Amino acid sequence: EQAVVRGIAHDISEAKLTVYRVPDTPGVAASLFEPLADAGVTIDMIVQNVSQEGSTDISFTVPLAMLDVAEEVTKTVAEDVNAGGVSTDREIAKVSIVGIGMKTESGIASRMFRILADHDINIQMISTSPIRISCVIAEDRVSEAVSALHAGLELDGEALQ
Amino acid sequence: EQAVVRGIAHDISEAKLTVYRVPDTPGVAASLFEPLADAGVTIDMIVQNVSQEGSTDISFTVPLAMLDVAEEVTKTVAEDVNAGGVSTDREIAKVSIVGIGMKTESGIASRMFRILADHDINIQMISTSPIRISCVIAEDRVSEAVSALHAGLELDGEALQ
Ligand SMILES: C[C@@H](O)[C@H](N)C(=O)O
Numbered sequence: 563e564q565a566v567v568r569g570i571a572h573d574i575s576e577a578k579l580t581v582y583r584v585p586d587t588p589g590v591a592a593s594l595f596e597p598l599a600d601a602g603v604t605i606d607m608i609v610q611n612v613s614q615e616g617s618t619d620i621s622f623t624v625p626l627a628m629l630d631v632a633e634e635v636t637k638t639v640a641e642d643v644n645a646g647g648v649s650t651d652r653e654i655a656k657v658s659i660v661g662i663g664m665k666t667e668s669g670i671a672s673r674m675f676r677i678l679a680d681h682d683i684n685i686q687m688i689s690t691s692p693i694r695i696s697c698v699i700a701e702d703r704v705s706e707a708v709s710a711l712h713a714g715l716e717l718d719g720e721a722l723q
Numbered sequence: 724e725q726a727v728v729r730g731i732a733h734d735i736s737e738a739k740l741t742v743y744r745v746p747d748t749p750g751v752a753a754s755l756f757e758p759l760a761d762a763g764v765t766i767d768m769i770v771q772n773v774s775q776e777g778s779t780d781i782s783f784t785v786p787l788a789m790l791d792v793a794e795e796v797t798k799t800v801a802e803d804v805n806a807g808g809v810s811t812d813r814e815i816a817k818v819s820i821v822g823i824g825m826k827t828e829s830g831i832a833s834r835m836f837r838i839l840a841d842h843d844i845n846i847q848m849i850s851t852s853p854i855r856i857s858c859v860i861a862e863d864r865v866s867e868a869v870s871a872l873h874a875g876l877e878l879d880g881e882a883l884q
């Protein structure tokens with residue numbers, strides 16, 4: 563399948579929360595996201611990597627207006643499961659390459675990472691699928707990131723959802 | 724936007740690699756994925772969570788047949804950037820709920836996590852977007868996970884890509 567890059571999307575409307583050192587045992591993810599759902603918190607991105615020494619971190623993004631509610635719920639759960647702590651960050655942006663068939667062309671992800679690196683923009687989180695390669699970066703770098711990606715991938719400037 | 728769950732997809736054709744404790748500085752992600760692309764390795768899922776104390780982990784999945792090449796490239800990079808180490812796992816499965824508008828219905832992610840928890844299936848990695856909620860689990864639990872998700876979400880049994 564030939565990769566097709568449709569464009570670049572960016573989102574500065576979200577905040578990020580991270581719960582550190584949650585036990586890597588069945589039921590922990592459910593115990594965090596059930597009360598968040600009950601509290602009406604809408605969740606966009608969830609990222610959890612593999613554990614080390616029995617614990618891992620779970621990060622997720624929510625609309626800025628929901629951060630306070632999300633933080634309160636999350637801190638309660640963190641305590642209940644004996645997690646290490648909770649951090650929040652309002653100053654993030656999500657930048658994504660949107661397309662199709664992008665796993666066969668793994669070069670697209672590496673090109674995205676290289677373009678950001680060349681602009682000294684640190685990649686805080688990565689979450690990808692064959693149709694969307696998303697990076698969380700500092701919000702104050704988002705315009706530069708989007709311009710750099712358009713130029714580097716030789717795309718026109720049309721912003722995508 | 725009303726959420727619509729289209730179905731459950733699963734994939735047992737991939738292996739997972741993790742590079743532990745890479746420096747969280749610009750250029751590190753590029754330095755890993757450029758040589759992987761050069762080596763012809765196709766990459767499906769990339770997951771990186773936020774750093775602690777200046778380092779983080781990067782995990783990604785590749786077709787089983789590419790694991791040896793991917794591991795060799797990854798170990799070289801890990802050494803170059805002074806990372807902590809590299810692990811691989813052939814025995815994984817990716818299980819995904821596929822749909823649309825699933826962030827507004829954050830309850831779908833929590834229901835997926837709860838169904839897996841009720842079957843004592845550990846969630847090793849999570850990567851989500853509003854159209855796909857993906858969990859990496861042990862390959863020997865995939866049939867049980869897929870059946871449980873179909874039943875729990877009251878879907879017909881049609882498997883999706
Ligand atoms: C960390 C969390 O995902 C845990 N492994 C669970 O299955 O709920």
Ligand SMILES: C[C@@H](O)[C@H](N)C(=O)O
Pocket residue numbers: 675679683684685686745746747748749750751752753771779
């Ligand atoms: C860890 C890695 O993603 C690093 N932050 C980078 O920007 O390349």
